[in-house]
Amino acid sequence: MSRDLIFAYPGDIETRTGGYGYDRRVIAALRDIGWNVEPLSLGEGFPNPSAAQLEAAGRMLSELPESSLVLIDGLAFGVMDECAVREAKRLKIMALVHHPLALETGLEHRQQKTLASREKTALAQTRGIIVTSHTTAAELSANYAVPAEKITVAIPGMDPAPLSKARGEPPLILSIGTLTRRKGHDVLIAALEKLSDLSWDCRIVGSRTLDPDTSAALERQIIQSGLGDRIELAGQIDDPRNEFSRADIFALASRYEGYGMVFAEALAQGLPIVGCAAGAVPEVVPRSAGFLVPPDDPKAFAVALRRLLEEPETRIAMADAAATAGAKLPSWRDTAAIISDVLEAAS
Incomplete structure (x- = not known):
């Protein structure tokens, strides 16, 4: 049985987001357990590619050898429905869905x-779908007509x-989170304005380049709050472990x-959590380790x-409860082993 895999993704695999981080670690861990993984960038523009970008990505897949096993990141695959229909009989297509594209904030x-x-059309062409949470698995089954037996959960x-x-x-x-609207940094800043009577400092870590408009709006919000000496937009950090520590x-x-993933990282380093x-998120953060409140409620x-x-x-x-929960999280080798079994079944 061949252990050759093409791992296709949009843009730059070194992009510092949780999704790309998952991709990088899975590629490395699959290689460690004997898979020959060939990374393939499908180009820029996803999940909103131009017609030319989408055509170029489809051409890359059409040029792959027949019967190739291909795992495609959902950030691109969700809008490659026409290509998926065209290539499904020729390639062994698997999808990796971090979360459905339609659930992005602000659409x-x-x-x-x-x-x-x-995305529903694209997913119907796959031999199997890997998701990173039970919540996403339930979403695909309920609203994307994906049979439960076709879905495998491989948490980070x-x-x-x-x-x-x-x-x-x-x-x-x-x-920690890219400065995009979905990450809700505006809600955090608004909440901190209500806590100006207390002693604290806040450090917000995340790339400013993926959504410049949101980044600029957050900078203005901090200035208007009068808390510029207490809230820092620190930009992108390659290794967040020192930040948590x-x-x-x-x-x-x-x-x-x-x-x-960042909530799991906080648990692993024993931090109490406030989230939404x-x-x-409720699947990741146990009640003993933090407070989860409704979204958009400063x-x-x-x-x-x-x-x-x-x-x-x-x-x-x-903090103690977070450390206990974090110690129970799987290793990347555990995650890769789950994915490996699914890939073997599809190959």
């Missing part, structure tokens, strides 16, 4: 409907990392997460943060 209803229809692995020893004065609130609280107000009960987010800031005993108890 108009018409855009959501179009994306959902295209986790590397061993030192527990945070921070007991800051003032406490350091850490948030010196923080006291992790806070991210995501409006949706297909999994939320959106997408798969007041509720502020109340949760205030408890952790004003109640050191609650903060410590949740």
Whole structure:
């Protein structure tokens, strides 16, 4: 049996997001267990490619040898419906869905409907679908007509990392996520405005280049809040472990997460969490380790943060619970083993 795999993805695999991070680690872990993985960039523009970009990506797949086993990241595959229909009988197509494209924050209803229809068509052409959470699996079964037996959940692995020893004065609130609307940094900043009477600093880590308009809006919001000396937009960091190790609280107000790798990383390093009960976040963060509030609710987010800031005993108890939950997370080798079994069945 061949262990040759083409792993196709949009853009640059080194892009610092959770989805690309998952792709990089899975490629490396599959190679470690004996797979010959050939990375294939499908080009720029996804998930909103121009006609020329989409045609070029489709041409790359059409040039692959017949019967090639191809795992395609959903950020591109979700809008490659016509190509999927054309190539399904020639290639062994698998899809990796971090979360459905139609669930991205800020889309108009018409855009959501179009994306959902295209992704549903594309997914129907696959031999199997890998998802990163049970929440996404349920979404595909309920709304994308994907049979449950066609879906495999392979949650992200986790590397061993030192527990945070921070007991800051003032406490350091850490948030990590690209500066896009879905990550809800605007909600976090609005919540922090309600906590100006308390002692804290906040560091927001994440790329500013993927959504320049949101990045500029956040900068203006911080200036208008008068908290520019306490809230820092730190930009992109290649290795976040040092960020977690010196923080006291992790806070991210995501409006949706297909999994939320950064929440798992916070657990692994023993940080109490404030987040939103959106997408798969409740699947990742146990109640003992943090507070999850409704999305888009700065007041509720502020109340949760205030408890952790004003109640050191609650903060410590949740930090201990986070470390316990983090220790139970799988390794990347575990994740790759699950994916490997699915790929073998499809090859």
